[in-house]
Amino acid sequence: MHVLILGGTTEARALAGLLHPRVRVTSSLAGRVARPRLPEGEVRIGGFGGADGLAAWLGEHAVDAVIDATHPFAERISFHAARAAATAHVPLLALRRPGWVPEEGDDWRDVGSLAEAAAALDVLGNRVFLTTGRMGLAAFADRPEWFLVRSVDAPEGAVPARAEILLDRGPFTLDGERELLRRHRIDVLVTKDSGGAATAPKLTAAREAGIPVVVVRRPPVPEGVRTATTPEEAAALVLDG
Structure with a gap:
């Protein structure tokens, strides 16, 4: 059995470890992170050339199942995976960590896009902790606020005019996030609903x-795609057929 994992997440690495060496596992990474943490099994880095290219790759490499374990906001990759799997007649499973849920005392503002997030700052604060990743920062480029921008790698494209860039990779600690908010006098946090424990301490802080x-x-999983919420659940679904 040959399983292709569209990866790059903590869950994808854990899943590869659960499946390898019981089945042949190939993990595909987009190549957008300079020093990715590599999973067990075979690894390929780079794109497929869209849905048609992925469908062709599935056939050429005799893939029996595809698991989309990409970041919850990798919407285009997930769309291509759904189309390619349907074209190649290969089963597709999406592995998605649960989203975050507000707790008592939280003051959350739910928005549908980075542009809406930028607009929401009008009435919220002047010193922004921006943790939406290195892409899409152009939505905040014309904002007057001061930003602390945290990402794993250096941002791509336009960034806010008044910004400090902090390159760091989780998991983060609660004490560390408390100190970060205090030291930079942060009065509003902007984040994506990525879910997971590695970056959740900022919400508590x-x-x-x-x-x-x-x-x-987060965007929805493509219609009709079966989902799992943990690597263990995904592995069981694949191994049990």
Whole structure:
């Protein structure tokens, strides 16, 4: 059995470890992170050339199942995976960590896009902790606020005019996030609903400090695609057929 994991996430690496060496596993990474953490099994880096290219690759490499374990906001890759799997008649499973849920004391503002997140800042604060990743920062380029932009690698494209760039990779600690908010006098946090424990401490720190949080909703999984919420569940579904 040959399983293709569209990866790049903590869950994808864990899933590869659960499946390898019981089945042949190939993990595909987009190549957008300079020093990715490599999973067990075979690894390929780079795109496929869209849905048609992926469908052809599935046939050429005799893939029996595809698991889309990409970031919850990798919407285009997920769309291509759904189309390619349907074309190649290969089963597709989406592995998605659960999204975050607000708790008592949270002050969350739910928005549908980065542009809406930028507009929400009009009435929320002047010193922004921006943790939406290195892409899409152009939505904030014309904002007057000061930004602390945290990402794994250096941002691509336009960035806010008044910004400090912090290159760092989770998991992050609660004490560390508390100190970051205090030291930079942050009064609003902007994040995507990525879910997971590695970057969740910033939400707790914001709650404790009474800081509002602008949360960008994640896109839905393509229609008709079966989902799992943990690597263990995904592995069981694949191995049990």
